[in-house]
Amino acid sequence: MRPSVSAHALRLLSCALLASVLLALALLLPHAAQAGHGHKAADKRGILLVAFGTSVPEAVQAIDALKAEAEAAFPGVPVRLAYSSKIIRDKVARQGIVRPSPAQALADMAAEGFTQVAVQSLHAIPGREFSDITATAEAFQAMPKGIAHVSVGRPLLHSHEDIAKAAEVILAALPRHKKDEAVLLMGHGTDHPANAAYAALQLALWKRDKSVFIATVEGTPGLDEVLPELKRRGVRLAHLVPLMSVAGDHAMNDMAGADADSWASRLRAAGIASRAEMLGLGSRPAVAALWIDHLRDAVKQLPATRKAD
Numbered sequence: 376m377r378p379s380v381s382a383h384a385l386r387l388l389s390c391a392l393l394a395s396v397l398l399a400l401a402l403l404l405p406h407a408a409q410a411g412h413g414h415k416a417a418d419k420r421g422i423l424l425v426a427f428g429t430s431v432p433e434a435v436q437a438i439d440a441l442k443a444e445a446e447a448a449f450p451g452v453p454v455r456l457a458y459s460s461k462i463i464r465d466k467v468a469r470q471g472i473v474r475p476s477p478a479q480a481l482a483d484m485a486a487e488g489f490t491q492v493a494v495q496s497l498h499a500i501p502g503r504e505f506s507d508i509t510a511t512a513e514a515f516q517a518m519p520k521g522i523a524h525v526s527v528g529r530p531l532l533h534s535h536e537d538i539a540k541a542a543e544v545i546l547a548a549l550p551r552h553k554k555d556e557a558v559l560l561m562g563h564g565t566d567h568p569a570n571a572a573y574a575a576l577q578l579a580l581w582k583r584d585k586s587v588f589i590a591t592v593e594g595t596p597g598l599d600e601v602l603p604e605l606k607r608r609g610v611r612l613a614h615l616v617p618l619m620s621v622a623g624d625h626a627m628n629d630m631a632g633a634d635a636d637s638w639a640s641r642l643r644a645a646g647i648a649s650r651a652e653m654l655g656l657g658s659r660p661a662v663a664a665l666w667i668d669h670l671r672d673a674v675k676q677l678p679a680t681r682k683a684d
């Protein structure tokens with residue numbers, strides 16, 4: 376007896392079903408066999424801290440302190456350090472200390488297989504050094520075989536909120552000062568528009584304490600703009616405090632140095648005694664914690680890490 380047409384069709388249908396099940400299995404199973412050139416490695420996350428740098432050996436402790444804080448905040452995540460100033464990198468190289476540039480540090484990390492890096496600026500204001508770091512980070516993300524994800528953490532005085540927090544923390548850390556005394560913070564200063572961050576911080580400080588002043592070495596206001604105000608108020612003693620991550624060359628020479636053009640000498644010539652506090656902001660734990668908060672924000676911007684497959 377010939378099989379009926381419907382029985383034949385049924386057999387064809389079951390063959391087709393079996394074939395499609397086999398095809399599905401063939402597509403699903405052999406991922407392990409394909410591993411090799413095409414496979415995705417696990418993500419490797421790292422942190423890069425970028426300081427301006429210092430050539431003063433005693434000032435390095437402020438940068439070391441910040442690095443130790445970052446390591447403690449992110450256990451198991453490698454923390455690297457770069458100096459953004461070429462002049463300082465060259466100077467410390469002559470002392471036998473090798474510090475990479477941000478680009479060199481990121482190139483090294485790319486070569487070591489880092490796929491996610493949070494770069495934290497240890498600068499005070501979002502000036503030229505910071506915009507260079509941002510451009511370098513973007514370049515590494517765009518570069519073939521660069522680093523897939525590079526986020527950048529804000530410097531100390533970036534947003535209005537950052538400045539308000541910094542004012543609060545800095546005020547709490549300042550030396551006690553009597554009625555006829557003042558505190559004079561030394562900022563670096565720049566011709567970059569971010570110099571305005573000092574004016575914003577000054578306003579935030581004055582909301583709580585009218586006897587705390589900011590002047591800058593290389594920007595506005597300079598000491599000549601602040602000195603008349605100190606005299607007008609009858610200030611007898613000024614506490615000099617660096618508003619920089621380290622108490623380096625500017626603090627030692629331009630602020631507290633013996634030369635006639637140092638702040639200490641110029642104040643003395645105006646009848647105001649001074650007392651220098653040689654401590655960088657990075658050495659003050661409460662201020663260091665703000666930089667670490669900014670690093671935490673930068674790490675949060677990185678995508679979830681992937682395990683190898």
Ligand code: CO
Pocket residue numbers: 563625
């Ligand atoms: Co300088």
